[in-house]
Amino acid sequence: MPSTYLRSAEIEALSSGTLDKLNLSRQPAQKAIKGQALANFLADHPVPSEWELTEEFPDEEIFLVEILPPWKMYFEGAARRNGAGAGVFFVLPKDNLLPYSFVLTQNCSNNVAEYQALLLGLNMAVEMEIPQLKLYSDSALIIKQIMGEFEVEKAELVPFRDHAGNHLAKIPQTLLHYIPRTKNGPADALAGIAASLAQLDSRPSQVPIYERWVVPLVPLPSEEEADEKMEQEEEALPISTHKSEATD
Template identity: 50%
Template sequence: MTPNELNYSPIEKLCLSLIFQFEIIYVPQKAVKGQALADFLADHPIPAYWELSNEFPDEDVLVIEVKPPWKMYFDGASNKEGAGAGVIFVTSDGEVLPYSFTLTQNFSNNVAEYQALILGLEMAVDIKQLHLQVYGDSALVINQLLGSYEVRKPELLPYHNYARKLMGWLGDVEIEHVPRKENKQADALANLASTISMPNNEARVPICKNWVVPPVFEEESDEEKEDDNYTVEVFEIEKED
């Protein structure tokens, strides 16, 4: 296309493409002006099955649905019984994906925090979730990754470097420190894994909602209080596994 043709509106460019495709007689490009387009359309009526609509403007419109990023919460726990890591993903659709890991060795809390972060980042790399918001309650780990704190302990340096590498592979990662109360689900998963450490075995722990005793009882009448024979009533409570 000539420089002038590049300045045509989208509808004029469309008409110009029709001319190039269907015009049998060669028309010099310099002669292809707005009037030539109008003349061509007058001599070549649009077929009946083509319907023009006023709903679309004379502009190129490209609509791309941009979903919100996934969120990842991580936490690590270490005690005398073992070490564990908890990771929770919240998808762009609001679906919650919890994961709990028992770590094979007993580490310090800071190492367990790094392990939890790395496990989550590795999963994000595997599922190619490149836009990720990461939240953790370890001020040390978060600030070291943000560059606010220096990594002084040599045992933390390999974990720090690997976490930075994973974040570089993902590309678009935001990391932020949150209070422990906003990270309690990942904290619970990490503590659960550290408490029920089962080497070389995968444990599935079902979580059930249940209420053993009915929460509300009707007050006994005076006659029932005077009667030595009491009646025990059993209430069946609906419950879900």
């Protein structure tokens, strides 16, 4: 027997004794009908017993999410008597390299040049929408000022610190690391080149870098070839014999 469902108005009429004035309509249980239809379909289309369940999906690459390691950014500033420069060196997740060298248009202190290098690198990172970035510098002062561990005593550095903080806030994840100067060689070299070019009256817009070896390389012999050559030289040496005369 199908079920009958009463609406709220019918329930009120039932309680007040005026139910005969309402038109009751029988509403079958839709969920029961759908469930029975599904059971009938499965009964008519059974799964063959020889079929094996598999965990392999033909389009599994669609759901594959590759998590790449963060970008790395090394920065360095260099100040000379008549010029200053900044170097920024990006290391991409798949070990691709992006080196940049900037000639600073104003003479400044070494700390200002360091901040300029940091700001130039962060500006590029924001434009490239880098989600994760590790920053490396051999300036403990700059790193600790950015992290809030050191106070900025010189007033000229305060705007640079604040500007760097605004840029860092635009990158989802950042980590700052202090490294020895020996570990920051590429960025230091880029900054040094820019500072040297800043002292020229007429600076080139581009500095091409070529890989060249002036003296042709002479292939070194392998260990086996070296041993064989040594044996041949020993065989070629003259062997002299000395006869000793018996004395009375």
